[in-house]
Amino acid sequence: MNMKEANKKAVEIILKGQPTLVGIGKALDVIPGMKEDIFLHAGPPITWERMSGPLKGAIIGGLIYEGKATNQAEAEKIAESNGIKFAPCHHHDTVGPMAGVVTPSMPVFIMENKTFGNKSYCTLNEGLGKVLRYGAFSDEVIDRLKWMEKTLAPVLKEGLKIYGGEMNIKNLIAQALLMGDEGHNRNKGGTSLFIREIAPSLIRSSFDRESVAKVIEFIHSNDHFFLNLTMPAAKCIIQAAEGIKGCSILTTMARNGTDFGIRVSSMPDKWFVGKAQDVDGLYFPGYSLKDANPDIGDSVITETAGFGGFAMAAAPAIVQFVGGTPKDAIRMTLEMYEICEGENDTFKIPALNFKGSPTGIDLAKIIETGILPSINTGIAHKDPGIGQVGAGLVKPPRNCFEEAFEEFVNSMEKELSNE
């Protein structure tokens, strides 16, 4: 199979993906390879020493949440002395927004690609502001995580069972794109649809009425709740296209706050990394670029799977959150067609007369055109313990694509000489 055929096959697999929410479980119980002493994090592999402030903050919070430390100093000591092992979410079929820290006790969504049977995992979204994924770890952050473990997750878990055990998330994302979402940084439509779908089943659950009301209020208070469903949906869509010989489609883009890393279908286990870049965006009052950590998080899996920033033309109102104008949003989507192998047959963009969202990022096209993928993202404070300070747009570093392409070409040549 030549590259053209391989890439076509990859896009076919991506389009056939049917991400379906099939359950909620404890990370330790359900994530493959998860252990008591492993903490997962966003982006490519990284050591404690090289971690950025928000990732360190989230690890500290995770250690406190797990009861392994009672304060920052104790937590740092554990982290420094290898008292805990770190692994990328992506090495465990998982994705995490921003710092993306997943600890063994955390509840996670279980997403299954019904077409191919592969599964992916993601934590439940905590809300905005002072939250673990942005590096905050104060009592309110830990208390919220405990409430999510003890109330939010069990209520949703039983609700999903009553709902019928499965929720078609692809369909909800497609609807949300007709409601001004792009599925990464604007998820107001998706969050609304999720509430509409699940609320009656939550009411029919065995939980007390006040707990059910609080669960709906929690989701209602956070338009990003649906992000933690679009992310594992994207992950299980793209997972199925990993490992295709000769295929130059990206299957991972991810950042840990220090490094930006990519992986390519034909070399599924190999990371190519560059320096995580500064985000161009809108800041919350009192903050500016000098407070900002570089680009961080696995949420760019949405762009990798054919929506998110790539479908920004569907979400003109997002510019109020990330900056720019609705025309810029359309321009951004149009540019992304240049580096994509296909168009989505389910995720449609009304403003482009229902053209399918650009889908299947081709490394070869990135090199050929010089156009880098465009990413929507939140902005974390660079220091641990603070949280979100804004949101904006970012481009990845060019070198990781160049290095990946060189290796891709080498492997293709090796393949040919072996034939």
Add this chain to the structure above:
Amino acid sequence: MNMKEANKKAVEIILKGQPTLVGIGKALDVIPGMKEDIFLHAGPPITWERMSGPLKGAIIGGLIYEGKATNQAEAEKIAESNGIKFAPCHHHDTVGPMAGVVTPSMPVFIMENKTFGNKSYCTLNEGLGKVLRYGAFSDEVIDRLKWMEKTLAPVLKEGLKIYGGEMNIKNLIAQALLMGDEGHNRNKGGTSLFIREIAPSLIRSSFDRESVAKVIEFIHSNDHFFLNLTMPAAKCIIQAAEGIKGCSILTTMARNGTDFGIRVSSMPDKWFVGKAQDVDGLYFPGYSLKDANPDIGDSVITETAGFGGFAMAAAPAIVQFVGGTPKDAIRMTLEMYEICEGENDTFKIPALNFKGSPTGIDLAKIIETGILPSINTGIAHKDPGIGQVGAGLVKPPRNCFEEAFEEFVNSMEKELSNE
């Protein structure tokens, strides 16, 4: 005050409007002037003999629902023999979608314009297909109306009290316009937002859990549920601008399925009517223009108040329901600025870089430019008892505007000669 000043004042009043849901009551108890033997209907005044099929069907259904008749023949006899009086919703501060029939026992939303204190009323939306407002009156229609009276309305009424007694509907419409709604024929965002807002309070109500779950499922099953909140919101916005001397802004557009009628601010009680027109739209499978009743309903109050079809550029996905392309939707909104006095400061259109929706239809500008207002609408079957057969776009008849303008000019001249 000259016309220019009067029109400016009218738009100021329109923009200051704060439509707020303040309660749910029984039509007989809360609608001013409502009596046991009055049925309200959409559009300008009309006799039973001249009523179109869907309006007759809704009257028949209303008589059965009220227990005044047990079948179509009995109902028709009552209607023919003046056993019931008919009055336009608009004569009772009320608006009704499609046939717009409001009978004494029906529950209605109570909307208050918090800035000016005036109130408006509207029934609760029944859903799509075989429903009273499209002229259907089978057992399933009547049973649903009874369930709405006995369960839906009481649950929502208590829920609204628990919510705090008031819900700001203007804010929800503004949010919905950022979610791809235009507030007339696309209300998916608004319906979603309403569910998000009210669900926790419904759960905290004294009603059994199954009733609460069914209420949310009912709203969830019908993306037009929010229409019956945008309509009275529009009505109470525009009511406040009625009766301004020298003002040529339209304060009513409405159709009864036979006639299209308008009223002008300076002549608030005077209807100018023309023939209701055919709707250009998309039909449900098995139906076509030959099955369609002409334009019907009070829902054009949304356009009158500065959103609905006038904000169609905010709702590109609506074209899947009413026909045309997203570009047509933008063109339609742009054209409406030509006949409007102002731009909305709350209802913004993302695709037009957050330009305010065209607001305050100026009769003088319609005459000057020759541009008629554009309206989104549902399409009812022309015969009683069937229901909705499609949705589309329609223009009003030109003569009612010409006649209104002639009378407006005459009254202005009289005014001047009296000074």
